[in-house]
Amino acid sequence: MLSAEHEDLRDAVRAMLSRGNASWSGLCQQIGVAGLAVPEEYGGAGATLLEAHVVLEETGRVLAPVPMLSATVAAHALLLSGDKSVCADLLPGIVEGTTIATVMWADSLTETVRYVLDGDTADVLIVSTPDGLFLGDSRHRVHTPTMDESRRLATVRLSGGTRIGPPAPQLRDIALVAQTAEQVGAAQQCLDMTVEYTKTRVQFGRPIGSFQALKHRMADMHVLVETARSISYAAVEKLDLAAAAAVSCGETLSFVAGEMIQLHGGIAITWEHDAHRYFKRAHNSVHLFGQPHEHVARMSRTI
Structure with missing residues (x-):
């Protein structure tokens, strides 16, 4: 399934992570990890989830404290929304590593959601509900200490949001x-x-x-x-x-x-x-x- 190009991508990410001081902005700007599955029109590489999978294996291998998982899911959420205006507004920042975005699942836009990945540091909260995809509003976000110090979680209290697309069960x-x-x-x-x-x-x-x-x-x-x-x-x-x-x-x-x-x-x-x-x-x-x-x-x- 993996080509020589995939192995080259793996080697590049592994080499950068092995230095011990790899930053999220560096991974995004030098290798483009956050934009692998993002179409070129939004600044990405126009690849697929397969290429992101290769990178996620490497960040998981060393438990790298970078928001690769949340960025991958958030990018797919925006693309599934079908809202080209929102995609054009948010995806370039995610690709560059300057915008941190995450996805949370909720039954409504007026509830408290626990254990949200990167929820306290995210610039963009995407909420998946039975009624559709929303850009969520929150006035209360609290970091949740965990035993796994490489994973950042938060409790988020939603206070509304703007609908950007239909439900996305996938x-x-x-x-x-x-x-x-x-x-x-x-x-x-x-x-x-x-x-x-x-x-x-x-x-x-x-x-x-x-x-x-x-x-x-x-x-x-x-x-x-x-x-x-x-x-x-x-x-x-x-x-x-x-x-x-x-x-x-x-x-x-x-x-x-x-x-x-x-x-x-x-x-x-x-x-x-x-x-x-x-x-x-x-x-x-x-x-x-x-x-x-x-x-x-x-x-x-x-x-």
């Missing part, structure tokens, strides 16, 4: 696919860190990675990660698979993060090691765009 599936890309990237990093550690940790005069029992456990991790990656990419092409991908990728990241902690031993429960960050991301991300049991219920209705 938007949640797009959000789920984008989220699974991050989860796959994080799960791959958990696996890579574990394999590398077992090559260097010596017990009874041998690297622990040579023990058959641990080889089996890491092989199981590998199979799960590759399966999750496959269904995540399949959901890019067929959004009907988004709910299944969300359940699969969420469970995979939770399992692999837990295995990483066990196979690292005592060092993994120290604050200095990154294992706890991936474990927290695993438990945080599965609730971001709906509960797992809700996704399972949706799948059962389509079978």
Whole structure:
């Protein structure tokens, strides 16, 4: 599915993130990550969700504290609205990284919504309701502290809004696919860190990675990660698979993060090691765009 151009994109993003000081504006202006799925008429690259998926895997791999997930979903929401004037007004800023936009789901424009991704820092609030898509108004937004310090969430109290388009039920599936890309990237990093550690940790005069029992456990991790990656990419092409991908990728990241902690031993429960960050991301991300049991219920209705 991935071409040489996709691999070049992955390498460019990975190289920039590996420097440790990559900023959101830098990623947007030097690589154009926020505008990959945005048409050229609005300043984007005119690519698709597939290209955004490649970038989201990389930001998820290092738990980069950048609003790539919210920007991807927000850009798709604006395009789904069909309002060319609003798109022309807002998308160029999102592409350049100067405008932070996010999407929230609500039953009405007069309620309080919790756990809104980047909700307290966003310049633009897009609200998806049963009645349509709106640019939301809010006079009260409060940062919600979370165990996952790489993910910024907020409580937003809506106070109205301006309708920009019809209901977009497919938007949640797009959000789920984008989220699974991050989860796959994080799960791959958990696996890579574990394999590398077992090559260097010596017990009874041998690297622990040579023990058959641990080889089996890491092989199981590998199979799960590759399966999750496959269904995540399949959901890019067929959004009907988004709910299944969300359940699969969420469970995979939770399992692999837990295995990483066990196979690292005592060092993994120290604050200095990154294992706890991936474990927290695993438990945080599965609730971001709906509960797992809700996704399972949706799948059962389509079978």
